[in-house]
Amino acid sequence: MNETEKAPQIAILGTGLIGVAWAALFQHHGADVRVWDPVPDACAATVARMAAPLSQLAEVAPDAGPRGRLTLCETLAEAIIGADLIQENAPESISIKHALFADVEPLMAPHAVLASSTSALTWSDLGPGLKDPACLITAHPFNPPHLVPLVEIYGTDPARIARAEAIYRAADRVPVRLKKDATGHIANRLASALWREAVFMVQDGIADVEAIDAALVNGPGLRWSVLGAHMAYHLGGGTGGMAGYLDHLGPSQERRWADLGVPSLTQEVQAELVAGVTREAAGRGIADLEATRDKALIAALHARKDAPPV
Amino acid sequence: MNETEKAPQIAILGTGLIGVAWAALFQHHGADVRVWDPVPDACAATVARMAAPLSQLAEVAPDAGPRGRLTLCETLAEAIIGADLIQENAPESISIKHALFADVEPLMAPHAVLASSTSALTWSDLGPGLKDPACLITAHPFNPPHLVPLVEIYGTDPARIARAEAIYRAADRVPVRLKKDATGHIANRLASALWREAVFMVQDGIADVEAIDAALVNGPGLRWSVLGAHMAYHLGGGTGGMAGYLDHLGPSQERRWADLGVPSLTQEVQAELVAGVTREAAGRGIADLEATRDKALIAALHARKDAPPV
Structure with a gap:
């Protein structure tokens, strides 16, 4: 912060x-963070649970300056009043979020932005929970949110969108x-489209689960970490x-789409997916796999500081 | 090489x-490389055209040991005889490849593997060009082949597949x-599936070309460079x-697939794709974009040496 x-x-x-x-990310980057959860014990456990992401953020962005203040709030009002x-x-339940919004809205400052992290729901699902839907944006992060930079935003008030974007940046x-x-916003639509074909290849016997993952990570996935899909075809031309x-290969691309x-x-496909990731995990548990993922993400984020994506 | x-x-x-x-990659890693092209000038220009990829390989794999020998061959026989x-x-024409195979096959050593880099064709398309199709594998690299590690392989002779894999490794x-x-093997099927949805989002007005590319590169693309698509759902569970x-979210994933x-x-969609990548390129030409891509790929490859993908 300046x-x-x-x-x-x-x-x-x-x-x-x-x-x-989110709490760790904002605090690391100097914002003042007030945390609230309807379950009091959950809020109290937050400090301990923020330690690991804060430690990772210190690796990713060591020059972020002094941390902001963290306040564990006993009431919703304490968190909301004065928040930007x-x-x-x-x-991910419309009724739970609508009920929460009904409590939040009267406490919000006029300039404040209510940003929903929703993955499964849309702005149109959530807007009816507010008297003034213009104060709402959807702001969907991609897991893990403190490491993966993307935040997908939709809203109707350009001024609020711009203020929120400045805070995220x-x-x-x-x-x-x-x-x-x-x-599904953008990213989960892309992820669903890709996974549909990945599951089809398992079902159709084209390749094993772990071969498909290896192909992705060592092929298009690696390239999509530095080059968008549209831009890849621009370079492919x-x-x-x-x-x-499009002139030369557009028709063959449309034929390829039709062949997907x-x-x-089915139970059989599900069993093969479970068996496949079990082989791929090779004895590593979820926490171990997540630690490997995070270490690799942190290294990839360092790499793009000197050599940014296209 | 030992x-x-x-x-x-x-x-x-x-x-x-x-x-x-391919020539630069194999030579850098100590293999003896004999290059042949039906156009004599093309072969003569190869040394100059290998300079850039060889220089990039020196950055990616500085410890690869001494380079192999490079021989520019005037005849097909000179390249084939003694090759592993x-x-x-x-x-990418079946008739051109069949005609070439007819010349290659009689010159091959009994143990040799004929590996086709074909992207658009399949082993089943190419096998009929040979008296003994078992000597053929498809071995599809992902562009740029000297930087992106993936080689997708299909063939029918397990011994030849294993020998080819050892050479690629x-x-x-x-x-x-x-x-x-x-x-489309595996990778281009995944790329086509993802791009189909990316184009749909442009056509449907969900997001601009450059927004979709930014979402991919800063979201799922980054994550797929360290974690496969199947494994991502394993961790998401x-x-x-x-x-x-699958128990909790399988049905919602199937609904999401149906919504893709x-x-x-169309001409209108094509025009928007061209306009979008033009905005995204922001004045950078193809060579400039490729140089940025390659620099970022080299940095990403360095990053995964210490922090390998899941």
């Missing part, structure tokens, strides 16, 4: 995995705007770029 | 972008096996892993 600027005031509602990651951004991480995030709201690609599969999660 | 081992003898047929990258692996990079590649041949994920789009490359 010393002459007031630190952003952030309320974190809900201290599940996502809420804790309220990051909501309640369970100050916390080293990359906000990306949707033009209209959509189930040679000197003609995207226009050249539509799998079904 | 000094007591004989260097692999590699024939590279065709000196387009892919052939040149013949990497074919002819144009010695050149720091990650070979991945298909269980049956499929158009909490302590229950993939089985827990089927775009059409």
Whole structure:
């Protein structure tokens, strides 16, 4: 933070995995964070649960400056009053979120932004929970939120979107705007589309689970960490770029789309998916796999400081 | 190379972008490389065109040991006779490849592997070009082949597949096996599935081209560089892993699949794709974009040496 600027005031509602990651991220980047959870014990455990993400953030962004203040709030009002951004991480239920919004809205400052971390729901699902839906944006992070920079944003008030984006950018995030709201936002639509074909290849016997994952991580996944999918076809078109690609290979791409599969999660397919990831995990438990993922993500984030993506 | 081992003898047929990258990769990793192209000038230009990939390989793998020998061959026979692996990079035409195979097969050593770099064709398309199709494998690299580690392999002779895999591994590649041949192998099926949804989101007005690319590169793309798609759902299932994920969220994933789009490359969509990548390129030409991609790939490859993917 610039010393002459007031630190952003952030309320974190809900201290599940996502809420804790947001709290650590904002605090590390100098914002003042007030955390609230309807379950008092959950809130009290937050400090201990923030230790691991804070330690990772110290590796990722060692020059972020002094941490902001952390306040564990006993009441919702204590968290909301005076907050610039309220990051909501309640369970993925329309009725739970609507009930929470009814309590939040009267406490919000006029300029404040209510940002929902919702993955499964849309702005159109959540807006009816508010008297003034313009104060709401969806702001979906990608797991783990303190390491993966993406925040997908949809809202109707350009001024609030711009203020929220500035706060996310100050916390080293990359906000990306949707033009209209959509189930799965952008990233989970892409992830679902890719996984559908990955499951189809398992079902159809083209390749094993672990071979598909190895192909992704050592092929397109690696390339998509530095180059977007559209831009990849621009480069695939040679000197003609995207226009050249579409002229020469557009029809074959449409034929390839028609050849993609539509799998079904039958008991047999589910059993093969479970068996496949079990082979791939090779005895490593979830916590071990997550630690490996995070270490690799941190190294990848360091790599892009000197050599940014296209 | 271990000094007591004989260097692999590699024939590279065709000196387009892919052939040149293969030649540089194998030579850098100590193999003896014989290059042949039906156009004599193309072969003569190969040394100059190998300079850039060789320089990048020196950054990626500085400890690879002494380079192998490079021989520019005037005849096909000079390249093939004595080769352990013949990497074919002819144009993507069944008739051209069949005609080439007819010349190659009589010159091959009994143990040799004919490996086709084909992207668009399958083993089943190419096998009929040979008296003994068992000597053929498809071995598809992912562009740029000297930087992206993936080689996707299909063939019918387990001994030849194993020998080819050993040669690719010695050149720091990650070979991945298909269980049956499929158009697009694994990686391009995944890339097509993802791009179909990316184009749909442009067509449907959900997000701009450059927003979708930014979401991918800063979200799922980054994560897929360290964690496979199947394994991501294993971790997304909490302590229950993939089985827990499928129990709780399998049905919602199937609904999400049904909600994905089927775009059409109309003139209007094509125009928007071209306009979008033009905005995203922000004045950078193809060569500049490729240089940025390669620099970022090299940094990402360094990052995974200390912190390998899951």
